[in-house]
Amino acid sequence: MEIKDISRLYEIVEKNQITTNKLDLICYSLDLAPLPESLLKSYGMISPDVVVRPKNTQELSQIVAFANQRDIPITPRGAATTAAGGAIPIEGGIVLDLCSLNKVLEFNEEDQYVRVETGLEFQRLIDWLEAKGWQLGAYPSSAPSATIGGYLGAGAGAGVGIPKYGNIGDQIISLKVVLADGRIVQTSPGESWLFIGSEGTLGVIGEIALRVFKKGKRKFYLFGFDSLYAGINALTELIKLRPYFISFLDKGFVTFLNEVGASRLPLKELTVPLVIEGSEQELERDEKKVNEICSAATRYREKLAIEEWHHRFKVGLSFKSLGPSILVQELRVPLVKLEEVLREIKSMLAEERWGIESLASDNNTIVLVVYILADERNKADYFKKFAYIQKFGNLEIDYNSTPFGIGLHNTALMPKIHTEEALQVMRSLKGYLDPKNILNPSKTTQIRVPGLMAASSMKMMGIIPEVVEFGLESASYMPLSLTRLGLKMMGGKLK
Numbered sequence: 328m329e330i331k332d333i334s335r336l337y338e339i340v341e342k343n344q345i346t347t348n349k350l351d352l353i354c355y356s357l358d359l360a361p362l363p364e365s366l367l368k369s370y371g372m373i374s375p376d377v378v379v380r381p382k383n384t385q386e387l388s389q390i391v392a393f394a395n396q397r398d399i400p401i402t403p404r405g406a407a408t409t410a411a412g413g414a415i416p417i418e419g420g421i422v423l424d425l426c427s428l429n430k431v432l433e434f435n436e437e438d439q440y441v442r443v444e445t446g447l448e449f450q451r452l453i454d455w456l457e458a459k460g461w462q463l464g465a466y467p468s469s470a471p472s473a474t475i476g477g478y479l480g481a482g483a484g485a486g487v488g489i490p491k492y493g494n495i496g497d498q499i500i501s502l503k504v505v506l507a508d509g510r511i512v513q514t515s516p517g518e519s520w521l522f523i524g525s526e527g528t529l530g531v532i533g534e535i536a537l538r539v540f541k542k543g544k545r546k547f548y549l550f551g552f553d554s555l556y557a558g559i560n561a562l563t564e565l566i567k568l569r570p571y572f573i574s575f576l577d578k579g580f581v582t583f584l585n586e587v588g589a590s591r592l593p594l595k596e597l598t599v600p601l602v603i604e605g606s607e608q609e610l611e612r613d614e615k616k617v618n619e620i621c622s623a624a625t626r627y628r629e630k631l632a633i634e635e636w637h638h639r640f641k642v643g644l645s646f647k648s649l650g651p652s653i654l655v656q657e658l659r660v661p662l663v664k665l666e667e668v669l670r671e672i673k674s675m676l677a678e679e680r681w682g683i684e685s686l687a688s689d690n691n692t693i694v695l696v697v698y699i700l701a702d703e704r705n706k707a708d709y710f711k712k713f714a715y716i717q718k719f720g721n722l723e724i725d726y727n728s729t730p731f732g733i734g735l736h737n738t739a740l741m742p743k744i745h746t747e748e749a750l751q752v753m754r755s756l757k758g759y760l761d762p763k764n765i766l767n768p769s770k771t772t773q774i775r776v777p778g779l780m781a782a783s784s785m786k787m788m789g790i791i792p793e794v795v796e797f798g799l800e801s802a803s804y805m806p807l808s809l810t811r812l813g814l815k816m817m818g819g820k821l822k
């Protein structure tokens with residue numbers, strides 16, 4: 328969709344807040360896990376026309392109103408550290424680069440909250456608060472680049488702090504959200520949940536007022552387990568102590584991390600970094616329990632444990648450096664199913680170079696981030712790996728877990744995750760809040776490539792990737808309008 332009267336945008340923002348540069352538009356068409364162009368074409372993707380960087384929530388509201396009046400698709404984007412395609416502007420139009428909204432607006436020590444703009448990176452807020460003796464209750468391990476609004480948009484299901492303080496959704500005092508028609512609404516804590524995990528399809532978050540906590544004393548541990556079973560049992564018990572941070576690294580992943588110099592850990596079946604936090608008495612009490620639970624494990628020196636804590640943001644992306652790129656699938660697994668799921672993943676990915684990062688979440692679940700090394704330039708090989716998305720989908724359904732982040736690539740799984748009635752409610756809500764379907768179309772509940780078609784193409788990618796490569800390359804010469812018509816005729820939801 329071409330924005331005919333783009334000049335009107337200059338009445339809202341200044342020239343340096345807009346780019347239509349071709350290279351910029353290509354960069355803003357990707358997220359953390361770049362896809363081959365032919366795959367994007369098979370999605371019937373329309374390239375974006377313009378990237379706009381609003382300076383404040385008022386401007387954001389005017390841009391959204393502008394898009395709504397002209398029926399222009401609009402894709403909110405934080406740092407694009409997600410990999411399910413949620414931040415990909417699949418229907419073209421406007422990309423809203425929200426990283427320009429990055430100020431701390433207010434800090435209230437008495438009422439214990441901070442109010443920030445949506446595009447502020449976590450790391451900056453963490454450092455800013457910690458220098459004052461305060462801290463956040465939850466943040467993702469992508470904190471050096473992830474934005475606060477992007478974390479909320481993507482669902483905020485895992486993070487440092489969650490086992491102790493709960494999901495960040497429960498720490499929100501209010502959000503300022505720009506609705507599809509440009510109106511700005513301020514939510515109450517309960518209403519905020521509507522927008523968490525909606526991936527920018529229901530509104531664009533402009534400001535966030537968030538509870539903060541006094542920084543407690545911390546104790547750092549690092550344990551090595553000789554068996555998966557012993558490690559998972561200990562992990563399950565340790566989570567009950569509600570630590571500030573707990574995760575695990577499996578042997579294969581540690582081998583790779585050591586290879587790139589991102590860690591220098593001894594090789595054990597499972598390595599568990601743990602941080603507990605509280606008063607002196609609480610730490611003393613918890614330490615006794617930690618020692619009991621981990622009595623059969625190897626306990627490493629505190630210096631190494633602290634080193635791992637400082638590495639907590641580097642793990643996943645250090646692995647990517649072995650790349651050139653990665654495919655990422657995140658799954659939320661109930662702790663009781665963890666061992667089975669890990670064994671399945673290991674057998675499924677036996678031929679790949681892959682690794683798992685994990686983070687304890689709430690409600691006795693753990694989020695697994697599975698990284699598979701990939702190279703989108705080697706297309707046949709890439710397609711073979713892309714097919715794992717469907718395999719993971721089936722694995723998730725089998726083990727009562729759910730994909731974490733629907734975005735674009737996981738939409739075909741929605742009918743397996745939710746009942747038709749639940750999907751209808753979600754779609755009605757979308758229709759009510761965004762009747763022209765301008766906000767991040769073809770994401771979450773809008774299934775662009777319907778189930779059967781997605782399942783059969785993914786299956787073929789896994790079995791005969793060279794044939795799929797040939798097919799997609801040939802199809803990429805087809806006029807875009809034909810690809811889009813084909814998808815629509817198959818029942819795909821395109822704008």
Ligand SMILES: Cc1cc2nc3c(=O)[nH]c(=O)nc-3n(C[C@H](O)[C@H](O)[C@H](O)COP(=O)(O)OP(=O)(O)OC[C@H]3O[C@@H](n4cnc5c(N)ncnc54)[C@H](O)[C@@H]3O)c2cc1C
Nearest residue numbers: 405406407408413467468469474476477478480527532643
């Ligand atoms: C190494 C690594 C570690 C990670 N660790 C974690 C983790 O611990 N926990 C976790 O939950 N995730 C994790 N992730 C996934 C991801 O980084 C996070 O979800 C992150 O918070 C997303 O922020 P972002 O700014 O990159 O969002 P983006 O990727 O830019 O956006 C995510 C989604 O939200 C929408 N969106 C963006 N901004 C807004 C807004 N202001 N209003 C409405 N919608 C918006 C986008 O359209 C998109 O659909 C990790 C990823 C990597 C690569």
